[in-house]
Amino acid sequence: MSRARKSLVMTVLAACALTGAGTGPAAAAGDPLLPHPGPDGLVWVEEWTGDGGVASGGASNGLPTVLTVACEGGGSVRVTMWSQEDAEVAAFSVDCPAGSVGVGSATMAAGVVRPGSFTVGVDASADAVRWSLTVTQPE
Numbered sequence: 001m002s003r004a005r006k007s008l009v010m011t012v013l014a015a016c017a018l019t020g021a022g023t024g025p026a027a028a029a030g031d032p033l034l035p036h037p038g039p040d041g042l043v044w045v046e047e048w049t050g051d052g053g054v055a056s057g058g059a060s061n062g063l064p065t066v067l068t069v070a071c072e073g074g075g076s077v078r079v080t081m082w083s084q085e086d087a088e089v090a091a092f093s094v095d096c097p098a099g100s101v102g103v104g105s106a107t108m109a110a111g112v113v114r115p116g117s118f119t120v121g122v123d124a125s126a127d128a129v130r131w132s133l134t135v136t137q138p139e
Contacts, residue, residue: 033070033101033132043120043135049073050129053121059083063137065113067120068105070132071096075125079104079133082121083114096129 032046042065043056059065067090069079074096081090089112094104122131 033072033130034068034103034134037134037136040136040138041134042137043133045131045133047130047132048122049131050124050127051122052124052131053119054133055117055119056135057117059113059115059118060137061111061113061115063139064110065089065108066105066134066136066138067108068103068134068136069094069122070101070103071124071129072098072101072131073126073129074098075129076102077125077129077131078123079106080121080123081106081113081135082119083112084116084118085114087114089113089118094131096125096131 037044042058043054045054067079067081069077071077071094076093076095078093079091080088083089089108090106092104092106095102120133120135122133124131
């Protein structure tokens, strides 16, 4: 099974188990806020509303890691990423305007995210905030 497919399966399982700064055009209801990350993707949460997060595996410490979150609906989200052994590797907030999409991202240099598993938590300021996230390791 490919790394991207294995990560997508883990994302779906984790999303079921776990319940920045920029703006772009508003995404229509039902449209993903972030596109699928392609072959560099470890995780893609197509859409979630309110608080949530994801746990995944397959991270490499030999590649940079990029965590991107997009949201809309009014309010904000606080995003935190942990590598193995509860080491926080990224934390940022994204404003989630009503009627448009806010986007935030953090890039970690190779070696910051340890090999293996990681988690990302998203704390939404309101239950109606809709968000999407990707974690990629571009080669």
